[in-house]
Amino acid sequence: MRGVFKSRVGPWLSLLAVGVLVLVAALPTTVTSQARPSGAPAELKIGFVDFFSGAGATFGASGKTATEWLVDKYNSEGGIGGVKLKVVIVDEAGGPDKQVTELRRLALDEKVNAVVGYTSSANCLAIAPVAEELKVLTVVHICGTHRLTEDRPVKYVFRTSNTQASDSVALARYVLSAKPDVKTIAGANEDYAWGRDSWEAFKIAMQRLKPDVQVVGELWTKFQAGEYSAEISKLLAAKPDVIHSSFWGGGLITFVNQAGPRGLFKQSQVLFSTGEQVLQDLKTIMPDGVIVAPRTTGAYFLDPDPAKNPMQKEFVEGHHKRFGRYPDYPAYRTYQAWSGLKAAYEKAIKQAGRWPTTEEVIKAFEGLSWETPSGTITMRPDHQAVHGGIVGITKMSPKHGFAILDRVVRLRADDVAPPLGTKTLDWVGSLKK
Amino acid sequence: MERKRLPVAAVVAGLVLLAVPLVLPEWMKFIVTLALAKFLAVLAVALFLRAGMVTFGHAMFYAVGAYTVGFGAKWFGLRDIVLLVPLGAVLGAVVAALVGLVMARYREVFFAMLNLAFSMMLYGVLLKLYWLLLKLYWLTGGTDGLSAGAPTFLGYAPPREYLRDFLYYATLLVAGLAIYGVYRFLASPLGYYLKARADNEIRIEYSGESVRHVIYVTYVLSGALAGASGVLAAFTVGHIVPEYAFWIQSGDFVFVALLGGFESVPGPLVGAIAFEFIRTYASKYFPNEWQMTLGIIMLAIILFRPGGLWAIYEELAARFGRREREAERA
Amino acid sequence: MRLLTIILMDGTVFAAVLFLISVGLTLVFGVLRILNVSHGGIYAFGAYMATYLAIKILGAGASPYLTYLMLLAGAIIIGMVTGPIIERVFLRRIYGSDQHITLLLTFSIFLILDDLLKLIWGTKPMFVSQPYTLLGEFSIAGIPYSWYQVVLIVVSIVFGGALVWAVRGTRFGKIVVSVINDREISQAIGINVNRIYTVSFTLGAFCAALGGALIAPTISVTPGFALDATVLAFAVIAIGGMGSLEGAALGALIVGLLRALAVHLLPEADLVVIYLAMILVLVVRPEGLFGQVELRRI
Known part of the structure; x- marks a missing residue:
């Protein structure tokens, strides 16, 4: 039964690989610059799971382009330890039960060596126990819920980027330094865990950092609602100094589209935690002076300056040239995941002196620091990565044809993430200036 | 003829299903377990299809069953499948008995729509409860959902590597009882x-x-079936989210019933297994167009073989049987 | 008082949107007795096509006022293409089948349309805001609104009125009513029933596409946004009475005002208020506010 379903290309590829190996070994002089560690597989098969349908597809598209670009780059450089990478794409849409099935298929049918992906919090929480059960190394690239690593200890699951509480705290810190006299705040968020958690963390952080701040409105819209007229009216009537919103993708574009002409951005200082992601789509519609962040990612395509940072330059220019779009934060977070996985493998190869087992890769991953265009990422022993993040304020750039970030502030990892061993919610609740 | 063939087919099918864990690779075993679990809910929907009624809301009872597992594990430390399956079925039946009081008056599209409305209400509540009681304790986990944990069997916790087999046979047993x-x-x-x-x-x-009485009794029965289905699916998947009550889930049940054929009891079973495999293979070979693949298959079934896969099988069996008889005669 | 004004205004704006989304659905149900789940897919196609054409024409350097024409063109193209195809190729084969067959057939079409959108236009959000911003803003009770929102209200009223007139006051409408009441007798007295079905369904598809096209400038079109519109439209016509044009208008007003009330006074209830209204109405009046009781035939 198994044989029937197996792809027919596999045997031929491995035959080809063996043939090449024999040829290489037969040659009197060493041609390859990279010696393959003993026990190395013919290829390293890795699943990539992200949204390719539904509203989340706008993120998945960035994840996919970044993956294509990066994997091609790695493979042209000899792969990992001389082993080429092969990517199996899976759509994250369809709900947790589909994702659980898909992960099993990836691990047991496709026999992938590792999985990279998961944008939705519900999905990453659902697959984590399965990854543990099947012992498949899973690198979560975007999913934002702190519960992933805090509900119970994980062994096979790593997250290579900050949680969504970090986004809220970063915005709170930024807005308090940019507008120290904030008195009233309001929230417009989507009525599901992502929106609720984001607002809750922002509200508590603001109240901790400036105790006299008052909440004058909490709005809960439907998931990716198309019509925000009533919400905008309410915000206009409440006249808060600051409005926090974790809207994303199409919903965020729609909100900006409808709120801009009605003067919301002139009346209140608006904060968008995922705003950087839609700047290239919004073109000239995004007004100046809106505080936006690439969640708490350490880079966007102009910062660090590509002219001074070769890694950033290669990514930004390569991605833009190939796909006609600058990398946005899902792309950077995808980069963080893939480069982290690669660094862990390489460290494990060095430590073992041969091709490592998954457990050895996991050991190498813990405590690992690696370089990305968005700065140095450190993987803590609890499998949660920490890194700094940037926040800025929009300013139209005629050269690019869309708004870019002005007055960029770079927050340190310590300012936006709890110390090791502290639960995220406890940490937000005990923030000090 | 009819009376003779069916038991043989049933015995063969039963043997095949019993042998599944021994033959199939682990991930396929998982798919078949999930299909068997969902089959109960499909059977519930198929009952109404037989009566010429569509429901776009049976995910409601499915979710009741699933959250029975989630709450049971969270608050009462309950994770015994032998206890939870009947409990989920009873709770499903209780909710159905309440909702059914209203629902038994409706037919046609109104029945479908009202079911939809009720299940969407439940969906909204599951989404919300997390927040209304946030200050006290989190309740449903909102959209991030609840974890189901590993089930025990009459107090016995099987070792990890055999857990999936235990779960499979438990599901098969419940499915058999339901059939x-x-x-x-x-x-x-x-x-x-x-x-x-x-x-x-x-x-x-x-x-x-009284037609109302007939429909009411069926409604309660279908609630129990879907409730048990939710319990089994929750343990199989391991994670419970409000989407269990979403109308698309209800739509899937109707879809599967039609795919397999709702005129018979084996039809939904065939449909449930076929559906999970189609969905998995569609997303393997067409990761970007798996929805469309499902749509096209469905369209083809409706237009060309409205009886579903089971009708196709029966047709083939009949043709085969005729040939055999002819051979005997000759 | 000020709050009440704002709620009324917001409610009416949302009601206009809802009416545009649902009028085609109720029209098709009224004539063909089919609850067309693929309605949402056609709606999304209309929105995509309109946005695409508007972006193209702006890219060609035309006057932004021409975008309004493009919205209309997008709706007409999608309505004229999808309507006859879906009706002639698929629906025609299943008239007279059970309700569930038609529901599932149109559900399959919905799934296909949703993925087709992605294949044609990709997954990145697309939007064109010129039609929305071009007309400027005005203030009611100190709150700025866009004139385009008023345009939506006016268009809904005019369009709804035109449809009612078409059904009540024209020869075509009388023929349609005759077909609704008795298909066989209509055929016997020489009405081309098949043609009436095609025309009616195409009109319904055009309504869906027009709804999408007119709403498109206020939103960004992304994959999956049709889903939401579908369920909303179901709720609206279930409340108003399926198959009734006046019902769709009243249903849209009720849902729109309730939601505006919820947003301003009880934001927590935003999500459930629509379904709560639907349950209440259906429990008290199963056929909806303007629905007709169906005769049970022996």
Whole structure:
């Protein structure tokens, strides 16, 4: 039964690989610059799971382009330890039960060596126990819920980027330094865990950092609602100094589209935690002076300056040239995941002196620091990565044809993430200036 | 002829299903377990399809079953499948008994729509409860959901590597019981009235039976089936989210019933297994167009073989049988 | 008082949107007795096509006022293409089948349309805001609104009125009513019933596409946004009475005002208020506010 379903290309590829190996070994002089560690597989098969349908597809598209670009780059450089990478794409849409099935298929049918992906919090929480059960190394690239690593200890699951509480705290810190006299705040968020958690963390952080701040409105819209007229009216009537919103993708574009002409951005200082992601789509519609962040990612395509940072330059220019779009934060977070996985493998190869087992890769991953265009990422022993993040304020750039970030502030990892061993919610609740 | 063939087919099917964990690779075993679990809910929906009624809301009872597992594990430390399956079925039946009081008055599109509305209400509540009681304790986990944990079997916790087999056989056992129960129900006068409703409601009432009563009883039964289905699916998947109550989930149940064929009891079973495999392979080979693949298959079934996969099988079997008879004669 | 004004205004704006989304659905149900689940897919196609054409024409350097024409063109193209195809190729084969067959057939079409959108236009959000911003803003009770929102209200009223007139006051409408009441007799007296079905369904598809096209400038079109519109439209016509044009208008007003009330006074209830209204109405009046009781035939 198994044989029937197996792809027919596999045997031929491995035959080809063996043939090449024999040829290489037969040659009197060493041609390859990279010696393959003993026990190395013919290829390293890795699943990539992200949204390719539904509203989340706008993120998945960035994840996919970044993956294509990066994997091609790695493979042209000899792969990992001389082993080429092969990517199996899976759509994250369809709900947790589909994702659980898909992960099993990836691990047991496709026999992938590792999985990279998961944008939705519900999905990453659902697959984590399965990854543990099947012992498949899973690198979560975007999913934002702190519960992933805090509900119970994980062994096979790593997250290579900050949680969504970090986004809220970063915005709170930024807005308090940019507008120290904030008195009233309001929230417009989507009525599901992502929106609720984001607002809750922002509200508590603001109240901790400036105790006299008052909440004058909490709005809960439907998931990716198309019509925000009533919400905008309410915000206009409440006249808060600051409005926090974790809207994303199409919903965020729609909100900006409808709120801009009605003067919301002139009346209140608006904060968008995922705003950087839609700047290239919004073109000239995004007004100046809106505080936006690439969640708490350490880079966007102009910062660090590509002219001074070769890694950033290669990514930004390569991605833009190939796909006609600058990398946005899902792309950077995808980069963080893939480069982290690669660094862990390489460290494990060095430590073992041969091709490592998954457990050895996991050991190498813990405590690992690696370089990305968005700065140095450190993987803590609890499998949660920490890194700094940037926040800025929009300013139209005629050269690019869309708004870019002005007055960029770079927050340190310590300012936006709890110390090791502290639960995220406890940490937000005990923030000090 | 009919009486002779069916038991043989049933025995063969039963043997095949019993052998599944021994033959199939682990991930396929998982798919079949999930399909068997969902099959119960599909059976519930199929009951109404027989009566010519569509429901776009049975995910409601499915979710009741699933959250029975989630809450049970969270608050009462309950994770025994032998206890939770009946509990989920009873809770499903209780909710159905309440909602059914209203629902039994409705037919056609109104029945479908009202079911949809009720299940979407439940969906909203599951989404919300997390927040209304946030200050006290989190309740449903909102959209991020609850974790189901590993089930025990009459207090026995099987070792990890055999857990999946235990779960499979437990699911198979419940599915078997459900098949038997539904057969008995369909063979009862109520079952015949249910089928007759599709043709003519008023004549049933002329014969002295209240159609509302027939539908009410069926509704409660279907709630119990879908509740048990939710419990099994929750343990199989391991994670419970409000999407269990979403209308798309209800739509999937109807879809599967039609795919397999709702005129018979094995139809939904065939449909459930086929659906999970189609969905998995569609997303393997067409990761970007798996929805469309499902749509096209469905369209082809409706337009060319409205009886579903089971009807195709019966046709083939009949043709094969005829050839055999001809061979015997010759 | 000020709050009440704002709620009324917001409610009416949302009601206009809802009416545009749902009028085609109720029209098709009224004539063909089919609850067309693929309605949402056609709606999304209309929105995509309109946005695409508007972006193209702006890219060609045309006057932004021409974008309004493009919205209309997008709706007409999608309505004229999808309507006849879906009706002639698929629906025609299943007239007279059970309700569930038609529901599932149109559900399959919905799934296909949703993925087709992605294949044609990709997954990145697309939007064109010029039609929305071009007309400027005005203030009611100190709150700025866009004139385009008023345009939506006016268009809904005019369009709804035109449809009612078409059904009540024209020869075509009388023929349609005759077909609704008795298909066989209509055929016997020489009405081309098949043609009436095609025309009616195409009109319904055009309504869906027009709804999408007119709403497109206020939103960004992304994959999956049709789903939401579908369920909303179901709720609206279930409340108003399926198959009734006046019902769709009243349903849209009820849902729109309730939601505006919820947003301003009880934001927590935003999500459930629509379904709560639907349950209440259906429990009290199963056929909806303007629905007709169906005769049970022996």
